[in-house]
Amino acid sequence: MLLSLVLSAVTVSGAATLAARADAGDTACTTITSSLGDAQVAISPLNASYIESRHDYWNARQSKYHPSCVVYPKSSQDVSVAIRAIRASGSRFAIKAGGHSPNNFFSSVDRGVLIDFKSMTAKAYDSSTTLATYEPGSNWGQLYSFYQQYGRTVMGGRLSGVGTGLALGGYLAPQYGMACDSFKELEVVLPNGTITTASATSNSDLFFGLRGGGGNAFGIVTRYTVQSQPIGKFYAGTLVYVLDHSEAVLEAVRDFISYNTDPKASVMATYETLTTPDVLLNLDEVIVVFLVYDGADPGTAFRNFTQIPRLLDTSKPNTTYTEVADMPIPYTAELSRADNVFRIGAHQIEGEGGRQRPRELYERYAAWADTHKGLYVYVAINFYPVARSMTDASRARGGNAMQMPDGPWFWVNYILATPPGLLPDVYDKIQASFRAMVEATPSAPELPLFLNEAAVDQRPLATFPTYRRLQQIKRQYDPDGFFAYKTGGWTFD
Ligand SMILES: Cc1cc2nc3c(=O)[nH]c(=O)nc-3n(C[C@H](O)[C@H](O)[C@H](O)COP(=O)(O)OP(=O)(O)OC[C@H]3O[C@@H](n4cnc5c(N)ncnc54)[C@H](O)[C@@H]3O)c2cc1C
Ligand SMILES: *[C@@H]1O[C@H](CO)[C@@H](O)[C@H](O)[C@H]1NC(C)=O
Ligand SMILES: *[C@@H]1O[C@H](CO)[C@@H](O)[C@H](O)[C@H]1NC(C)=O
Ligand SMILES: *[C@@H]1O[C@H](CO)[C@@H](O)[C@H](O)[C@H]1NC(C)=O
Ligand SMILES: *[C@@H]1O[C@H](CO)[C@@H](O)[C@H](O)[C@H]1NC(C)=O
Numbered sequence: 001m002l003l004s005l006v007l008s009a010v011t012v013s014g015a016a017t018l019a020a021r022a023d024a025g026d027t028a029c030t031t032i033t034s035s036l037g038d039a040q041v042a043i044s045p046l047n048a049s050y051i052e053s054r055h056d057y058w059n060a061r062q063s064k065y066h067p068s069c070v071v072y073p074k075s076s077q078d079v080s081v082a083i084r085a086i087r088a089s090g091s092r093f094a095i096k097a098g099g100h101s102p103n104n105f106f107s108s109v110d111r112g113v114l115i116d117f118k119s120m121t122a123k124a125y126d127s128s129t130t131l132a133t134y135e136p137g138s139n140w141g142q143l144y145s146f147y148q149q150y151g152r153t154v155m156g157g158r159l160s161g162v163g164t165g166l167a168l169g170g171y172l173a174p175q176y177g178m179a180c181d182s183f184k185e186l187e188v189v190l191p192n193g194t195i196t197t198a199s200a201t202s203n204s205d206l207f208f209g210l211r212g213g214g215g216n217a218f219g220i221v222t223r224y225t226v227q228s229q230p231i232g233k234f235y236a237g238t239l240v241y242v243l244d245h246s247e248a249v250l251e252a253v254r255d256f257i258s259y260n261t262d263p264k265a266s267v268m269a270t271y272e273t274l275t276t277p278d279v280l281l282n283l284d285e286v287i288v289v290f291l292v293y294d295g296a297d298p299g300t301a302f303r304n305f306t307q308i309p310r311l312l313d314t315s316k317p318n319t320t321y322t323e324v325a326d327m328p329i330p331y332t333a334e335l336s337r338a339d340n341v342f343r344i345g346a347h348q349i350e351g352e353g354g355r356q357r358p359r360e361l362y363e364r365y366a367a368w369a370d371t372h373k374g375l376y377v378y379v380a381i382n383f384y385p386v387a388r389s390m391t392d393a394s395r396a397r398g399g400n401a402m403q404m405p406d407g408p409w410f411w412v413n414y415i416l417a418t419p420p421g422l423l424p425d426v427y428d429k430i431q432a433s434f435r436a437m438v439e440a441t442p443s444a445p446e447l448p449l450f451l452n453e454a455a456v457d458q459r460p461l462a463t464f465p466t467y468r469r470l471q472q473i474k475r476q477y478d479p480d481g482f483f484a485y486k487t488g489g490w491t492f493d
Contacts, residue, residue: 024091025068025112031085032071032113036078040119043069053116057108058100058333059340060420065110067094072119076187076195076222079115083220084193086113092486095216097136098163100333102342103456105488106216107165112486115220117164125150125228131184132228136164136221141330145322152228153321155179158268158290160325161333167224168215169452174387175263175294176229177394178402180211187223191478195222200398209473212401213461214451216489218477227397235293237315238328243285245308246271246362252304253289253383254358257349257410263389264294265301271362272380273369285369291315292324338377338417341431343438344454345412346447346463358383361412361441368437375418375430382413384450402448403465413453414438451490461490 033041042050045066053070057063068091073079086093092112094105101107108114117137123146124133132154134143141160147153156179157166167179176182185199188206196219198207209218241249253269260267268290277284291302296317306313314328326332345361348354365381372379388407394400416434418427435457443449449460461467474492478484484492 023068023111024089025109028082028086028089028091028093028113029069029071031089032069032082035081035085036071036073040072040074040078041069042072053096053114053118056099058337059102059104060337061104061339062099062101062106062108065105065108067109067114068111070114070116072116073222074119076189079189079220079222080193080195082113082115083189083191086486087191087193087482090486094487095220097165097215098139098161100162101165101215102340102453103488106456107488109487120222123147125152130228131225133223133225134164135223139163140166141322141325144325147228148231148320148322150228151231153231154226154228155182158325159333160322161331164224165215166452167226168210168221169212169450173393174266174385174390175393177390177397178212178400178404180400181394181397182226182229183207183211183224184227185225186210186221188219188221190219191482205469205473206477208401208466209470209477211398212451212464213470213473214490216483216487217492218473218483231321232294233296233317234319234321234324235291235296235298235315235317236319236324236327237291237313239289239291239305239310239315240312241287241289241308242283242311243287246285246287246366247359248308249287249289249305250358250362252308253385254349254355255304257358257383257385257408258355260301260385260387261389262299262301263387263393265298266290266292267302267305267385269383270380271365271382272378273366274378275373275376285366286311288328290327336415336417339420339422339427340415340417341434341455342453343414343416343435344450344458344460345414345438345441346409346443346449347412347441348409348444348447350408357441358410358412364437364440365414368434372430372433375426377417377419378415379417379434380413380415382415384411384413386410401461401464401466401470404448405446409444409447411450411453413450456488456490459491461492 050070071082092109094109094114096107096116120135120137122135140156256267270288273285347357369379386407386409391404391407449463451460454460471492
């Protein structure tokens with residue numbers, strides 16, 4: 001593995017040197033190196049830091065590209081220096097925190113500057129205000145274990161390996177709203193290199209855009225100051241079911257979305273299908289349900305799930321939040337690295353057809369998985385309940401760019417992992433077919449699509465009721481379209 005990486009790096013370095021001369025990326029890298037020094041800019045594709053930054057993406061397709069250099073800023077000043085140099089050279093660039101964006105070029109770049117936050121990992125806690133402050137370079141596992149010593153946590157992702165870019169798009173906790181609802185103040189490097197802060201009272205429009213409007217659009221966040229929350233022990237675990245019980249689990253999911261009113265109870269249900277049966281279990285489909293209860297005793301909240309016969313059930317009280325983020329095993333996210341894409345849907349559970357919807361979605365998914373065997377490594381469908389307590393908590397904290405309508409409703413996430421090295425037309429065909437399967441059940445037009453798990457063509461921002469305001473904020477902070485044209489990301493037109 002390592003050998004093949006090194007060999008491809010050698011080939012690339014040869015090709016890059018030939019074509020390099022007039023390259024804007026090289027110009028930017030030279031300028032940045034003269035300001036920040038060699039220790040913070042990896043230019044050689046053989047450099048170990050360069051190889052790691054280039055390899056470390058959840059969607060392996062983001063690793064195909066060859067940045068002109070990788071910059072490791074240590075402060076917002078360094079980021080500003082880099083952005084000014086990139087702008088002056090006309091180079092492309094990308095901003096990378098945890099590297100889990102499933103979309104190409106959202107955190108990778110071909111022949112341009114990759115800004116990798118790996119060296120910006122400061123974190124602090126102020127017990128007098130209960131505010132937590134962190135730089136963007138840590139992953140959630142590192143942040144959760146840091147704040148645990150104070151009996152606190154910050155709102156972030158469900159899995160430890162995912163990075164802080166997630167907070168800019170949301171994530172949900174039924175008690176506290178979305179991760180972006182906890183923002184108090186953000187330090188931001190604007191597209192023109194100016195370092196500023198955004199909060200309810202300073203650049204409040206920028207603050208609005210960064211609360212749920214996604215990364216790399218309005219500027220680069222170099223420090224997050226957020227409201228922390230008290231954290232104790234959890235009742236939590238992973239339940240695994242076999243296909244025979246898929247119907248019963250779907251009913252439990254449906255009822256949990258509709259009826260659960262306990263804001264301390266969360267459920268995420270995943271149906272995962274492998275192209276060939278797993279060697280150990282001899283099964284090609286498993287259902288994995290994650291249960292998390294903020295407290296020792298979930299009461300009856302999960303009874304509908306625990307009544308169904310399980311293959312495995314690890315749920316227990318006395319689980320720390322760090323352990324929750326490592327369920328079912330530490331760094332699960334990293335194990336699923338492949339040629340991955342996400343798609344998202346948003347659906348009502350009440351009203352016409354609502355109660356049938358989870359089943360309808362699952363059946364379409366299962367039929368697709370069945371007829372496309374061999375063309376994927378695995379596919380999955382995940383149900384995310386959006387509880388009324390969640391949308392209430394979000395609103396109580398001032399709301400976010402999604403202005404989520406009252407729960408209950410749900411998001412449904414789909415993952416498609418394709419084998420490496422598919423021919424482009426085969427790859428395009430399977431993506432188109434997967435997309436058609438998802439679109440066959442249209443999302444409810446009044447619900448926002450979850451930006452963190454949307455494919456680029458789904459244009460999630462356009463589904464937000466605040467879209468016009470976001471477009472204005474974009475025009476104000478990125479007036480000449482520097483970010484719009486020179487890095488990947490959501491479009492605003
Ligand atoms: C296995 C897995 C589990 C996931 N679980 C969850 C979950 O529980 N909840 C959830 O909401 N989402 C989840 N996601 C989706 C996740 O939120 C997105 O993939 C998110 O983009 C990950 O952020 P990152 O920092 O790891 O990725 P990156 O690819 O590094 O960043 C994501 C995007 O944000 C931009 N960005 C990052 N940092 C900054 C910054 N400081 N300033 C400006 N722009 C920035 C990047 O340029 C990029 O476009 C999951 C994804 C995966 C792959
Ligand atoms: C690789 O790049 C990093 C970041 O610029 C630098 O600190 C390190 O010294 C480089 N390693 C070698 C062996 O040159
Ligand atoms: C469990 O399911 C029943 C219907 O079978 C429903 O009445 C009840 O509210 C559900 N409980 C939860 C917490 O989902
Ligand atoms: C909870 O876990 C801690 C260690 O994580 C252990 O010391 C303690 O005895 C456990 N308490 C109960 C009630 O199981
Ligand atoms: C940078 O952009 C901000 C927001 O658009 C603007 O207010 C500021 O004047 C700009 N600064 C410079 C030096 O152009």
